[in-house]
Amino acid sequence: MPSVLLLKAQSDEARSEAEDPYVSTLTHHKFHVRLIHSLDFHFHSLENLAERLNGPKNYSGIVFTSPRCVKAVSEALKLNHLPPGWESRKVFVVSEKTDQLVRSVLNFSSTVGASAGNEESLISVILEEIKPGSKPLLLPIGSLSSHKVHDKLKERGVAVEELEVYKTVPHPALKEQMEEVVKQNIPDVAVFFSPSGISFSKPIMTEAFISKVKFIAIGPTTKRALEDAGLPVASTSAKPNPDCLLDAINSALKEES
Numbered sequence: 001m002p003s004v005l006l007l008k009a010q011s012d013e014a015r016s017e018a019e020d021p022y023v024s025t026l027t028h029h030k031f032h033v034r035l036i037h038s039l040d041f042h043f044h045s046l047e048n049l050a051e052r053l054n055g056p057k058n059y060s061g062i063v064f065t066s067p068r069c070v071k072a073v074s075e076a077l078k079l080n081h082l083p084p085g086w087e088s089r090k091v092f093v094v095s096e097k098t099d100q101l102v103r104s105v106l107n108f109s110s111t112v113g114a115s116a117g118n119e120e121s122l123i124s125v126i127l128e129e130i131k132p133g134s135k136p137l138l139l140p141i142g143s144l145s146s147h148k149v150h151d152k153l154k155e156r157g158v159a160v161e162e163l164e165v166y167k168t169v170p171h172p173a174l175k176e177q178m179e180e181v182v183k184q185n186i187p188d189v190a191v192f193f194s195p196s197g198i199s200f201s202k203p204i205m206t207e208a209f210i211s212k213v214k215f216i217a218i219g220p221t222t223k224r225a226l227e228d229a230g231l232p233v234a235s236t237s238a239k240p241n242p243d244c245l246l247d248a249i250n251s252a253l254k255e256e257s
Contacts, residue, residue, distance in 0.1 A: 003032040005181060005213075007201055009039040009068070009114060009171075024222075031249070034187065036178060038172045038197040041068050041142070046076040049165050052138055054083050059161070060135040061090030063126065065119060065149060069140040070101040072165040081107045086137035090129055092137075092195070094122045095240050117239035118219045123152045132157025143167040144196045163169040170200040178204040186212050189249055193218045193240070195225030202229050213253045218245065 005025055011020045017035050018024065026033045046173070051075060053178040062069050077083070078129040083093075092113045093099040099114035111130060126149075130137065136159035139150060143164055150160045176202055181187070190213045192198050214234035217223035223236045234252035 001030055001032045002189065002249075002250060003034065003185075003187040005187040006033060006035045006191065006193075007038040007136045007197045008035070009041070009197075010037045014176060022245060023241045025246060026249070029246060034181065034185070036174065036181070038174050038200055039194065040171045040179070041071075041077055042163060042167045042169060043072050044167065045163060045165050046072065049076040049140060049163060052161070052163065053077060054086035056083060056089055057093060059072075059133060060130055060136045062138040062140075063092045063122075063160075065094045065122070065139070065145075067101045068097050068142060068144065068166055070098060070105055070142055074105045076165070080105065090126075090127055090137075092121060092122060092129075096239060097142050102237060118145075118221060119148050120220065123240060127156055127158065127185050128152060130158050134158065135163040139163070140165045143206065167194045174200060175204060179182060182206050182209045187213045189216055189234075189252060190198050191216045191218065191237075192222050192226060193244065195222055198222070198225045198231070202231070216245070216248050216252055242257070 006022055016058055020035060022224040023033050024037055049072065053073060084248065085108065086108070089109060091102065093102055093111045093168045095117055096114050099111050102108050102111055113122050115126040116125055125167065137153070138158050139162045141164055150162045153160050180206060186209055192215065210231065215226055215231050217226050217233055218235045218240050219237065223233050226233050237248040
């Protein structure tokens with residue numbers, strides 16, 4: 001039974017590890033799965049965010065590039081819905097998971113971009129919907145944002161109002177749990193979901209761990225981060241969902257055999 005290590009933030013919709021959609025899918029397909037929460041998040045600037053959210057007339061839309069941004073909006077508003085007026089604005093989401101959270105946490109269903117899967121594709125979707133010279137898009141971001149969405153849209157004449165609303169930090173249990181894996185239970189496959197997960201985990205890895213493990217990235221941005229960290233990429237999940245990850249893992253293991 002191949003073993004898979006998942007290094008990701010805690011799932012917002014899962015109350016336990018078994019309910020994590022990646023864990024349940026891989027377990028169903030006879031993988032031994034170990035989940036380590038690599039990231040934690042600290043929200044800030046929520047009053048500033050709430051003020052902007054209460055003025056939808058000032059924007060042509062809002063862009064959610066991660067589930068954490070959705071949670072920040074929910075925390076800022078202390079409501080389970082967006083203020084009146086956003087229903088006539090564009091609400092962009094980067095992935096199916098982010099879309100599900102907008103629907104469940106903010107009770108908003110008229111979203112655009114769920115099938116994008118990554119920021120590069122979402123930028124193309126936004127450019128099809130928003131004309132240059134329109135009112136700005138509101139873009140809540142995290143502290144480790146690449147600012148790619150802001151910069152690429154600005155280059156094309158689309159105004160973006162960026163606001164940092166959370167900081168990404170290592171999960172408090174990451175070091176202890178990673179050291180245990182590195183010393184005792186080296187997996188066949190390690191899956192990274194974000195560049196920050198790589199930067200926080202890489203210093204704990206040993207040469208033996210790196211030489212034995214097949215590294216898999218969720219999406220092109222994380223793939224580039226693995227490469228920049230000097231870690232060989234065995235495969236990349238085309239989109240951030242369990243079925244695409246399953247395909248990537250099977251592809252990496254098939255190449256080995």
